[in-house]
Each structure stands twice: as C-alpha cells, then as structure tokens.
Amino acid sequence: MARSFFILYHFSGRRFSDSFRGFFFIPTILALITSLFILFYISSTSNLFTHPQETHLQVLKSALGSSAFSPPSHQFMRVPAETPHLSRGFEFNTKGNYVNNKEVFHDRNLFVENYKEMNRSFKIYCYPHKRDDPFANALLPVDFEPGGNYASESYFKKVLMKSHFITKDPSKADLFFLPFSIARLRHDPRVGVGGIQDFIRDYIFNISQNYPYWNQTGGADHFYVACHSIGRSAMEKADEVKLNAIQVVCSSSYFLSGYIAHKDASLPQIWPRQGDPPDLALSERKKLAFFAGSINSPVRERLLQVWRNDSEISVHFGRLTTPYADELLGSKFCLHVKGFEINTARIADSLYYGCVPVIIANHYDLPFADILNWKSFSIVVATLDIPLLKQVLKGISLNEYLMLQSNVLKVRNHFQWHVSPVDYDAFYMVMYELWLRRSSVRVPLIVLNANFKGKMKCFTPSSWI
Numbered sequence: 177m178a179r180s181f182f183i184l185y186h187f188s189g190r191r192f193s194d195s196f197r198g199f200f201f202i203p204t205i206l207a208l209i210t211s212l213f214i215l216f217y218i219s220s221t222s223n224l225f226t227h228p229q230e231t232h233l234q235v236l237k238s239a240l241g242s243s244a245f246s247p248p249s250h251q252f253m254r255v256p257a258e259t260p261h262l263s264r265g266f267e268f269n270t271k272g273n274y275v276n277n278k279e280v281f282h283d284r285n286l287f288v289e290n291y292k293e294m295n296r297s298f299k300i301y302c303y304p305h306k307r308d309d310p311f312a313n314a315l316l317p318v319d320f321e322p323g324g325n326y327a328s329e330s331y332f333k334k335v336l337m338k339s340h341f342i343t344k345d346p347s348k349a350d351l352f353f354l355p356f357s358i359a360r361l362r363h364d365p366r367v368g369v370g371g372i373q374d375f376i377r378d379y380i381f382n383i384s385q386n387y388p389y390w391n392q393t394g395g396a397d398h399f400y401v402a403c404h405s406i407g408r409s410a411m412e413k414a415d416e417v418k419l420n421a422i423q424v425v426c427s428s429s430y431f432l433s434g435y436i437a438h439k440d441a442s443l444p445q446i447w448p449r450q451g452d453p454p455d456l457a458l459s460e461r462k463k464l465a466f467f468a469g470s471i472n473s474p475v476r477e478r479l480l481q482v483w484r485n486d487s488e489i490s491v492h493f494g495r496l497t498t499p500y501a502d503e504l505l506g507s508k509f510c511l512h513v514k515g516f517e518i519n520t521a522r523i524a525d526s527l528y529y530g531c532v533p534v535i536i537a538n539h540y541d542l543p544f545a546d547i548l549n550w551k552s553f554s555i556v557v558a559t560l561d562i563p564l565l566k567q568v569l570k571g572i573s574l575n576e577y578l579m580l581q582s583n584v585l586k587v588r589n590h591f592q593w594h595v596s597p598v599d600y601d602a603f604y605m606v607m608y609e610l611w612l613r614r615s616s617v618r619v620p621l622i623v624l625n626a627n628f629k630g631k632m633k634c635f636t637p638s639s640w641i
C-alpha cells in the first residue's frame with residue numbers, strides 16, 4: 177500500500193507539471209474537510225463530548241435542596257459514561273411535587289401512528305407446507321401452548337399463522353416468512369445440531385427453485401425467527417440468509433458476525449407465564465439487587481468474585497432454596513448478566529415481577545430498542561464496571577427509582593405472549609420491528625416492454641409453478 181502510494185506520487189511528480197501536481201492534493205484536502213465536518217456534526221448532535229448527567233444534576237440539586245438529594249455528587253461523576261442519564265427522567269411541577277413524565281417510547285406519536293398503519297396493511301406470505309410434509313414438525317406451528325426458554329420462537333409462528341397479517345397472495349406480501357423452527361430441528365433425530373446447516377441450505381435451495389420470490393430480492397424480503405442460539409450458526413451454509421434476510425433472533429449481539437444490527441431484529445427471550453402479573457403493590461423490595469444462575473461466563477465469574485459475600489447485592493449461583501418469584505418481588509433491581517449467550521429470559525422475568533432490570537451484557541442489541549427507550553426503565557452497566565455496581569445502584573435516588581419502576585410497569589405488556597394476541601404485546605411488537613424493515617427493492621418479475629423481448633431472458637409466470 178505504502179509502496180504503491182510512493183510509486184504513484186513519484187510517478188506523478190516526474191511526469192506532470194507543478195500545477196498538475198496540485199490535483200494530487202485535492203482528494204486529501206477534501207477528505208480533511210469532510211472529516212472536520214463529521215467531527216463538527218458529531219460534537220453538535222451527540223453527548224460524546226458533554227456530560228449531560230452532570231449539568232442536570234446541578235439543576236436538580238438546586239431544585240431539591242441538598243438534603244433531598246442523598247448520594248454525593250462525586251459518586252455520580254465517577255460513574256462511567258455508559259450508565260444512563262438517569263436525571264433526565266423526572267421533573268417537578270409548580271408545587272414542587274415529583275411527576276414522572278419520562279416517556280418509555282422514543283416517539284410515542286410516531287409509533288402509534290405507524291402501528292395503526294402496520295396493523296391495517298402489513299401482509300406476510302408464508303411458504304406453504306402440508307400436514308404430511310416429512311418436516312411438518314419443524315415447519316408448521318406447534319399445536320400445543322409453547323413453554324420453556326425458547327417459547328418465543330414457537331409463540332411467534334403460532335400466533336402469526338392465525339393472524340390477519342397472513343396473505344395467501346404472494347403479490348400482496350410485504351415480507352416472506354421462512355417457517356422452519358431451529359429449536360425443533362435441533363431435537364429432530366433426522367437433523368440434529370449437526371444437520372441444521374445442511375437443512376437450511378436445502379430449504380433455501382428448494383424454495384428458490386420452486387418459487388420466484390427468493391431470487392427477486394436475493395432473500396432481502398424474507399425473514400425467519402429463532403430463539404435458540406444455535407440459530408446463529410445455522411445459516412453458515414446459507415450466506416444469503418445471513419447477509420440479506422431479516423433474522424429475528426434472541427441472540428442479538430453486535431459482537432457476533434452472524435448478526436447484522438438494523439437489518440436483523442432482536443427477539444425477546446420470554447419464559448411464558450399464565451395469567452396476570454402478581455399484585456406488585458404488596459411486594460416489599462428489601463434487597464438492593466438479585467441474581468441467580470450458573471457460572472458459565474467470565475462476566476458471571478467476575479460478578480461472583482466481587483459480590484458473593486455482599487449483604488445488599490445478592491448473587492446466587494446454583495439452585496435457589498427460595499422461590500425465584502419471591503426473589504424478583506423482594507429486590508429493587510434484578511440483574512441480567514451475560515452467560516453463554518447475551519440473552520436470557522431474565523429481563524422479561526424482572527419486568528413481569530416489577531423489578532428494574534440491570535443489564536450487564538455488553539453489545540446486547542436490546543429487544544424493541546427501535547421503539548422503546550431502555551434508559552427509561554432499565555440500567556445498563558458495562559462489564560468492566562461490575563465493581564462499581566453498588567455505587568451505581570445506590571446513586572439512584574428514590575424518585576429516580578420510582579420513575580424507572582413505574583416505567584417497568586408500563587412496558588411489561590410488550591414482553592408478554594398470548595395465544596390470541598393482544599395489541600402491543602410481544603407478537604405485535606415483533607411485527608412492528610419487521611414492518612420497520614419491510615422496504616426492499618424487487619427485481620420486476622415480468623418485463624412488459626416488448627422492445628426488451630429477445631434481448632433479455634424474461635421470467636414468465638408459468639415457468640415457476
């Protein structure tokens with residue numbers, strides 16, 4: 177690289193006049209100006225260079241008087257930039273009373289407006305499979321109520337197939353659904369973990385031979401849904417799925433090459449619970465924070481190392497002796513800590529039990545982050561800051577906590593599945609994420625202009641069926 181640059185410069189220096197040589201610097205100057213412009217843009221639009229929490233704190237302190245504000249401000253300043261800007265969430269009315277005006281949506285009006293439009297017009301075509309298909313077990317929706325850790329995958333398909341979003345007419349479809357279930361293929365002795373990649377490759381080959389839709393966009397208007405982390409490597413032999421299709425997956429990590437943020441979407445992992453959430457008004461949250469799980473990652477090891485004997489942060493490894501629900505109801509904050517994978521059902525568990533989730537899982541593309549402002553109902557702590565955990569949590573004033581917790585109750589319904597979907601529940605939220613990703617350019621199926629005939633190889637509808 178350096179060598180060719182030198183040669184080029186040397187060459188241009190020798191062969192061209194001085195004025196011509198000036199041209200050589202034009203791209204460099206342009207690049208410089210562009211960089212300066214970008215820097216200016218970033219500095220004027222982001223909070224990279226400012227510390228809004230500090231300025232807000234000043235305002236707050238004067239509004240509250242020093243006695244009402246318990247944590248010393250130096251604690252706050254030492255909190256790394258990755259922690260959310262907590263102080264933005266609440267204000268004081270004219271009487272000086274606390275009001276939670278923190279919106280859980282980035283833009284509620286936009287969301288509600290788009291949601292209506294989606295609900296009215298969004299159409300999905302699902303590749304049809306008969307009951308006697310040898311792989312009907314993995315391609316058709318399950319006929320029981322899904323349960324367990326990977327229920328989100330089965331729930332989505334079950335609800336979608338019965339919903340008003342399904343169209344039998346592919347020409348009306350915004351998106352095409354690839355109905356294979358990774359979780360079920362994994363348990364199918366004919367496929368198993370080792371055979372999933374071949375199965376997916378064959379499946380895509382089959383639909384691209386038998387239907388025209390895959391080839392029209394290279395799969396860009398196709399999607400699949402998977403909650404098991406094996407789904408991540410399942411596309412290894414089907415590059416087009418990985419690169420073009422919309423992957424709606426629970427293991428949504430910016431850190432993984434198999435997941436492409438913005439193109440793909442995060443599916444919340446939810447352990448389904450029957451019935452209404454418990455009456456949270458009765459719960460007394462005496463513990464500061466709670467975690468239970470196995471030690472299967474360096475992040476959890478670190479958590480254990482630092483907090484194992486703490487009286488306020490309860491970290492429990494292995495089997496709990498107390499009911500899980502009681503712990504979630506008895507803690508102010510509930511920790512979601514990266515294990516084997518970035519995702520677990522713990523966030524949805526915390527929300528269900530009205531506990532404010534603390535997310536310690538770097539690079540997690542959080543579910544519905546396009547719609548929900550996670551800073552309004554959760555705390556994100558970088559893995560490196562595990563030793564600061566207590567400081568961060570104790571630095572949250574009662575008012576801030578009440579704001580976060582009341583927002584937890586507001587977002588709870590978005591993290592619940594229902595066999596018959598309920599507006600704004602997990603199913604509709606996933607549909608909305610898909611709706612945001614629907615636009616794609618299609619290669620026209622039939623070239624109508626007679627002049628092109630003979631010059632181009634055209635598709636004709638009869639050749640596909």
Ligand SMILES: *[C@@H]1O[C@H](CO)[C@@H](O)[C@H](O)[C@H]1NC(C)=O
Pocket residue numbers: 292295340599
């Ligand atoms: C969405 O569509 C369903 C089915 O047509 C309907 O029951 C529901 O009320 C709609 N919701 C909104 C918010 O438009």
Ligand SMILES: *[C@@H]1O[C@H](CO)[C@@H](O)[C@H](O)[C@H]1NC(C)=O
Pocket residue numbers: 375376378379382
């Ligand atoms: C692909 O089609 C062939 C021939 O119809 C069939 O035997 C095979 O099971 C199909 N494979 C998949 C993964 O759909």
Ligand SMILES: *[C@@H]1O[C@H](CO)[C@@H](O)[C@H](O)[C@H]1NC(C)=O
Pocket residue numbers: 384385386387388391640
């Ligand atoms: C789609 O493209 C593949 C590969 O180019 C080709 O083999 C296949 O026949 C095409 N499908 C249709 C329906 O034309």
Ligand SMILES: *[C@@H]1O[C@H](CO)[C@@H](O)[C@H](O)[C@H]1NC(C)=O
Pocket residue numbers: 481482483484485
């Ligand atoms: C926690 O307690 C155990 C046993 O009481 C002890 O061995 C360990 O060193 C303590 N760990 C920390 C981090 O204090």
